[in-house]
Amino acid sequence: QVQLVESGGGLVQAGGSLRLSCAASGRTFSTYAMAWFRQAPGKEREFVAAIGWSSGRTYYADSVKGRFTISRDNARNTVYLQINTLKPEDTAVYYCAATGRQINLWVSARYDTWGQGTQVTVSS
Numbered sequence: 001q002v003q004l005v006e007s008g009g010g011l012v013q014a015g016g017s018l019r020l021s022c023a024a025s026g027r028t029f030s031t032y033a034m035a036w037f038r039q040a041p042g043k044e045r046e047f048v049a050a051i052g053w054s055s056g057r058t059y060y061a062d063s064v065k066g067r068f069t070i071s072r073d074n075a076r077n078t079v080y081l082q083i084n085t086l087k088p089e090d091t092a093v094y095y096c097a098a099t100g101r102q103i104n105l106w107v108s109a110r111y112d113t114w115g116q117g118t119q120v121t122v123s124s
Contacts (some may be wrong), residue, residue, distance in 0.1 A: 002026040002113055004096045009118030012086050016122075020081040022096030022115055030074040033099050036081045037108055038092035038120075045095070049081060050105035059105055064090075086122045093117040 008020040022034070035050035049070035050059040058070055069082040079096060097111035104110055 002029055002032060002098050004098060004113060004115035006094065006096045006115045006118040009094060009120045011121045011123065014086060014088055014122055014124050016086050017082070017084045018086065018120060020083065020094055020096075020118060020120070022079045022081075024077045024079070024098065026077070029077040029098075031100065033102055033105050034070075034072060034079040035097045035099075035105055035111065036068075036070060036079075036094055037097060038090075038094045039117075040089075040092040043092075045108055047106040047108065048094070051079065052102060052105070061106070083120070086120075088122045088124045090120060091122050093119050 003025040005023050012018055031053055033052050036048040037045050038048050039045040047061050049068055051070045051072050067085045072079040095117045096115040098113040099111045101110050
């Protein structure tokens with residue numbers, strides 16, 4: 001089982017960019033599908049983006065399409081979330097998640113392992 005550690009969050013002005021990283025331990029990282037979810041204050045956790053084990057397929061929430069890009073480097077055991085044109089409504093704790101499943105990757109219940117989260121705050 002992998003363990004996940006996110007980094008790269010911070011305070012950014014609207015219109016800015018961030019790249020979040022999620023470092024995974026374990027030798028089986030390449031067999032896991034990975035995803036990013038986020039949770040804003042007072043709201044439920046929501047799906048942001050996911051990527052299959054081979055990086056061949058990616059999935060995005062409609063609210064982030066065109067602004068967010070998920071990618072992975074299996075040699076570095078790391079998944080990334082490039083966030084461009086940040087908006088105040090992107091403010092949330094961003095969580096990295098891993099699953100051995102390969103379908104329905106936008107469903108949080110499909111994920112077995114979660115990181116501790118990294119805070120992204122966007123000022124207007």
